[in-house]
Amino acid sequence: MTDLADIADVGRDARRGGYSRHGFDRVELELRSWFTQEARRRGLDVRPDRNGNIWAWWGAPGPDAVITGSHLDSVPGGGAFDGPLGVVSALQAFDLLRSRGFTPGKPLAIVVFVEEEGGRFGVACLGSRLMTGAITAEAACKLTDADGVTFGEAAHAAGFDPLRMGRDDRALASVGAFVELHVEQGRGLEVPVGLASSILAHGRWRYTFTGEGNHAGATLIEDRRDPMLPAAALVLAARREATSGARATVGRIVPNPGGTNVIASSVDVWLDARADDEPRTREVVSRITAAAREAAVAEGCEVRVTEESWGGTVRFDPDLMARVRDALGADTPALPTGAGHDAGILAAHVPTAMLFVRNPTGISHAPEEFAEADDCAAGVVALATTLEHLAR
Ligand SMILES: [Zn+2]
Numbered sequence: 001m002t003d004l005a006d007i008a009d010v011g012r013d014a015r016r017g018g019y020s021r022h023g024f025d026r027v028e029l030e031l032r033s034w035f036t037q038e039a040r041r042r043g044l045d046v047r048p049d050r051n052g053n054i055w056a057w058w059g060a061p062g063p064d065a066v067i068t069g070s071h072l073d074s075v076p077g078g079g080a081f082d083g084p085l086g087v088v089s090a091l092q093a094f095d096l097l098r099s100r101g102f103t104p105g106k107p108l109a110i111v112v113f114v115e116e117e118g119g120r121f122g123v124a125c126l127g128s129r130l131m132t133g134a135i136t137a138e139a140a141c142k143l144t145d146a147d148g149v150t151f152g153e154a155a156h157a158a159g160f161d162p163l164r165m166g167r168d169d170r171a172l173a174s175v176g177a178f179v180e181l182h183v184e185q186g187r188g189l190e191v192p193v194g195l196a197s198s199i200l201a202h203g204r205w206r207y208t209f210t211g212e213g214n215h216a217g218a219t220l221i222e223d224r225r226d227p228m229l230p231a232a233a234l235v236l237a238a239r240r241e242a243t244s245g246a247r248a249t250v251g252r253i254v255p256n257p258g259g260t261n262v263i264a265s266s267v268d269v270w271l272d273a274r275a276d277d278e279p280r281t282r283e284v285v286s287r288i289t290a291a292a293r294e295a296a297v298a299e300g301c302e303v304r305v306t307e308e309s310w311g312g313t314v315r316f317d318p319d320l321m322a323r324v325r326d327a328l329g330a331d332t333p334a335l336p337t338g339a340g341h342d343a344g345i346l347a348a349h350v351p352t353a354m355l356f357v358r359n360p361t362g363i364s365h366a367p368e369e370f371a372e373a374d375d376c377a378a379g380v381v382a383l384a385t386t387l388e389h390l391a392r
Helices: 026-041 084-099 126-130 137-142 149-157 169-174 227-239 278-298 320-328 342-347 374-392
Strands: 045-049 053-058 064-072 110-114 174-184 191-198 201-208 247-256 266-275 300-311 333-339 352-355
Touching: 026 045, 026 053, 026 110, 064 191, 064 374, 084 110, 084 174, 084 374, 126 137, 126 169, 126 342, 137 191, 169 174, 169 352, 174 320, 174 342, 174 374, 191 374, 201 227, 201 278, 201 320, 227 247, 227 266, 227 278, 247 278, 266 278, 278 300, 320 333, 320 352, 333 352, 342 352, 352 374
Parallel strands: 064 110, 064 174, 174 352, 191 333
Antiparallel strands: 045 053, 053 110, 191 352, 201 266, 201 300, 247 266
């Protein structure tokens, strides 16, 4: 049987712990071929789309298809469940449906989206954003990784043509419903399986503070223009301004040149901010930006702010949720989530729902991410029952 254990050794990160699997890197390519093989072994028709996502069809592709799936990439040093659980559970759900003797009345497919975490190229949900036109091919292909490789170059090396990337109306038109199974990423779910009700508004911003690089010993304090100071002010402002359920995080700071005895000449800081709705998220970010600007001026530094991604509040399709509850039981809980997903990108275009599998510790995007085997098995049954109900 296909299991998460099959890929437990692929992409382990010895330095950070957990897994580092990023869009079109060696590890993700290995996982893609593993998925392709697993899908073909089941007689599914595997078809990569123009944007680097892989579709595996049970039945001929066509309109009103019922689609499930998730992603195989991770954050740097991420857990084993975020993404792969949805893919493995989809394969297992197909097996279960077959063992039940189910014959789909509608086409069914599993999709694997590329670069969902944005761990390599900085923009989350890149595959689904490209497919829906939420990002243009031109903008996506220019994104660079830490080594200066562009998404376009990486896609080309993986066999995709950057010139053919972009909004895929044909793929979108085929989707009658999309249901993504995912490990829950907080402690909100108290039963094995639940539904998602909404996703917080969410964006990423890059702040580049520029000062003057100099010697840590020979430069008097009053002579310094140290960009690390406004960078630090931004970190503190993020905590201060994220009130009433808003979340603001700085998880990545890159000083240039980055030496212990060197005053940095510039510092890049990435801010991730989320809140219930768009105006509230914008308000939190503008307060943080104002504090960062003020601190930059006080230190004689400059700051440039770039919005790297933005997504409004997602509310999952109430009709589809009702149909999933018909399949799983009226008492299936629905909870909001602070985490972004490809399902959130697709929700603006097609009826979309999410199934969550309980996470006992609420830890995610870290090596300690966990779900009990019994809960994962309950997730597979719930997904199979949902697909059976939707595709009959
Ligand atoms: Zn995920």
